[in-house]
Amino acid sequence: MTKNLNLTLHVWRQKNAKCDGKFVEYPAADISPDMSFLEMLDVVNEGLIRKGEEPITFDHDCREGICGTCSMVINGRPHGPRERTTTCQLHMRSFKDGDSITLEPWRAEAFPVIKDLMVDRGAFDRIIAAGGFISVPTGSPQDANALPIPKQSADLSMDAAACIGCGACVAACPNASAMLFVSAKISHLGHLPQGQPERHLRVRDMIAQMDAEEFGTCTNHGECEAACPKGIKMENIARMNRDFIKASLTYRPATSGGGVG
């Protein structure tokens, strides 16, 4: 049986968006290596509650790596040291007895801290609402093969759609750029026939919203791709740029007239 771990946590504590925050040290004693990272924080929080202290606030939901809610920078890396792993799927066996662990929230102007390690990722929702959808009447599903889609397009679309919108790309990017997220959302629709009618409108609207949210811009470091728990590729950013260039070159303002032959 593996030995339990004794760790030291340096946690960013911040009461709310308006207050200044600071790092506070907490011991995490007798931690089973089989715990997930979030379970370790639950144990630390129970200790804090018992002592009458304010527990550490952090985002979490499904705890199975598919919802994109958990978020924190663990020792300088979003979601911690393992590749393609969300914080909830990170296990304490990735750490050694006696380790010091620094926990920080996602750092970006567009992601204001709500409390401690929890940030407001509403900016992502507003980017999606700006164009990350298709406008079709939804009714009962049509026949599976009514619309032929090549296997490869379906695969590429699904790879992009694997994005869970956690924001690790923004957190990892030295410029706090959201381009990996935005490009994944643009690509998963852009690979499919249903995404075509609004393809050019979508890329312009989503990028305008991304800029309005004051995310940074891509300088092609590649940190986003390395941090992404779902393995979203930077190729998507290139596809987004390509769509944006085409959309800008062929843009026509909306008119009330037209269509009269």
Place this chain on the structure above:
Amino acid sequence: MSVAEQSIAGAEARGHGFLASSVGRKVVMAATGVILFGFVTVHMLGNLTSYMGAEAMNHYAEFLHTMIHGMGIWVFRAVLLTAVGLHIWAATTLTLDNMAARPVGYRNQKNIASTWASRTMRWSGVILAVFIVYHLLHLTTGTVHPNFDHANPYANFVNGFKVPAAAAFYIVAQLCLGLHMWHGVWSCTQSFGLAHPRYDNLRRNFATGLTVLVVGVNISYPIAVLTGFIH
């Protein structure tokens, strides 16, 4: 206000202008970058005439000044000046946006994928801008040259590099150019959207090959003068 309404308000506040957008300015950066690395490549090739002796280099310089009835060089200068201006404008505004995007930094941020070249683009760019001004004052106008002769570019080239401090600055500037080009040449393909798994290796290798060629040959000039190979 619903999320959708907030988005419409946000996008309208920002507008849809190409040059106002982040990606639009990156495309400007990439397009002017292509002009500039195209220029340094041709500049490097032209200077190879120095290895062919005084007559060849002076003849080449005369050709540059007289092509298209003397208009050619001014067309080149206008294009380059515009490209440099737009490149610096895009770099400055994007950098300011990027710094504003993360007002509170991390206590420790680990770099996994980025390279030293990619992280120092701003610094290598600033050093190159200073170098370009010096280079123009040194070998174009002759203002900071010890004994400049408008009629003899080859002599200016040789005498200029005989000053070790000047030669050293040229070499340092070329190493900065190497860092800047290595990341920039690859990066511009990404900004233009030219990414495809089939060409990923080619993009990296082209950037490495062009950088090594341009920087290697350019560094050879001051070294050749200092060692007396060109005299």
